[in-house]
Amino acid sequence: MNTENKTKSPVLTTDNGDIYFDWFYEHYEDSHQNLMEASEGKVPLNIVLFDVRLNNTLSMDITLNQRFRYAKNNLAREVFRLMIKITNIWFCYEAILAACDESGLLQNNKSKINSLRNDVLEDLEKNYNIYDVMFSFWGMSGDLLSSNEKYRADIQRYVDHLAKGATSWEQKRYLPDVYNRFTNHEMFSVQEVLSLAYAIRNQYVHAGESPKSGVAHYSTKIAILQDCYDFMVLFCLRLGTLVVDRSISKID
Numbered sequence: 001m002n003t004e005n006k007t008k009s010p011v012l013t014t015d016n017g018d019i020y021f022d023w024f025y026e027h028y029e030d031s032h033q034n035l036m037e038a039s040e041g042k043v044p045l046n047i048v049l050f051d052v053r054l055n056n057t058l059s060m061d062i063t064l065n066q067r068f069r070y071a072k073n074n075l076a077r078e079v080f081r082l083m084i085k086i087t088n089i090w091f092c093y094e095a096i097l098a099a100c101d102e103s104g105l106l107q108n109n110k111s112k113i114n115s116l117r118n119d120v121l122e123d124l125e126k127n128y129n130i131y132d133v134m135f136s137f138w139g140m141s142g143d144l145l146s147s148n149e150k151y152r153a154d155i156q157r158y159v160d161h162l163a164k165g166a167t168s169w170e171q172k173r174y175l176p177d178v179y180n181r182f183t184n185h186e187m188f189s190v191q192e193v194l195s196l197a198y199a200i201r202n203q204y205v206h207a208g209e210s211p212k213s214g215v216a217h218y219s220t221k222i223a224i225l226q227d228c229y230d231f232m233v234l235f236c237l238r239l240g241t242l243v244v245d246r247s248i249s250k251i252d
Contacts, residue, residue: 011025011058011233012229012230012233013082013226013229013230014142014226014230016136016137016227016230017230017231017233017234019136020129020132020133020136020234021230021233021234021237024129024234024237024241025058025237027241028237028238028240028241028244031241031244031245031248032051032244034244034248035047035244035247035248035251038248038251039247039251043247044099044102044247046095046099046101046102047099047240047243047244047247049095049098049099050092050095050096050099050240050243053091053092053095054092054096054236054237054240057085057088057089057091057092058233060085060088062081062084062085063081064077064080064081070211073211075218075219075222076211076218077211078218078222079211079212079221079222079225080211082221082222082225082226082229083200083204083209083211083225084204086197086200086201086204086225086228086229086232087201087204089197089229089232089233089236090197090198090201090232092232092236093194093197093232093239094112096236096239096240096243097109097112097115099240099243100115100116100239100243103243103246103247105117105120105243105246111170112168112170112194112198113170113174113191113194113195113198114170114191116239120242121190124190124235124238124239124242128238128239128241128242129238130190130238133231133234133235134187134188134189134190134193135187137188137193137227137230137231138185138186138187139181139182139185139186139187139188140181140182140188140193140196140224140227140228140231141155141182141185141220141223141224141227142223142226142227144219144220144223145182145185151217151219151220151223152182152183154215154216154217154220155182155183155220155224156179156182156183157214157215157216158214158215158220158221158224159175159178159179159182160179160214161203161213161214161215162175162199162200162214163175163176163179163199165199165202165203165206165207166199166202167202167206168202170195170198171195171198171199171202174191174192174194174195175195175196175199177189177192177195178192178195178196190235193228193231193235196224196228197228197231197232200225200228
């Protein structure tokens with residue numbers, strides 16, 4: 001990977017995400033173009049639906065009009081904007097799961113978090129750079145914990161807030177592990193990041209989440225949401241590329 005003279009991507013929110021985004025997106029677009037040519041334009045419908053949703057999500061600029069009371073605070077606006085972005089990228093993830101299901105890549109099609117076959121996860125980690133991404137997003141809170149210990153309790157408070165609002169057994173299964181990862185500042189597994197994103201999405205969609213729900217500091221929530229969103233974008237790009245590559249191999 002050549003990162004020299006790389007201009008900052010406007011799509012993602014963290015330096016760690018920017019390292020990978022252009023590279024991953026170009027690979028995805030190349031693979032998609034190869035599938036278009038190999039299939040003579042007859043791309044499987046589930047891949048088409050994922051592709052449309054992903055590209056529209058990545059192209060979306062979300063802004064809040066400061067005329068309105070709850071949008072006057074800069075930090076509150078950023079939290080709300082990030083919650084919407086995570087909700088949108090979660091729907092992209094659900095779309096690629098449908099394509100994975102059609103391609104026989106799932107071990108459990110009823111699961112949102114632990115659905116992919118182990119060999120698919122291994123392929124993502126070894127050949128599609130997901131392990132590198134996991135390592136880059138170590139701790140999933142940017143430099144927040146390392147720069148100021150006061151945020152540790154706030155991060156724990158936020159995960160407790162998400163756990164109390166959890167509606168699925170999978171969230172309840174993995175959120176205690178998420179709590180421990182934040183507490184110990186350790187590397188997250190794919191399943192743990194997915195459970196975090198799923199809990200954030202469900203809390204926003206179903207519980208009427210406000211920007212400061214569950215935290216004492218806006219900065220806590222912003223740091224977690226930024227890393228979670230960027231990781232999910234990169235994961236969707238790489239899983240999407242894997243699915244497209246395997247579709248091409250079936251044609252060949």
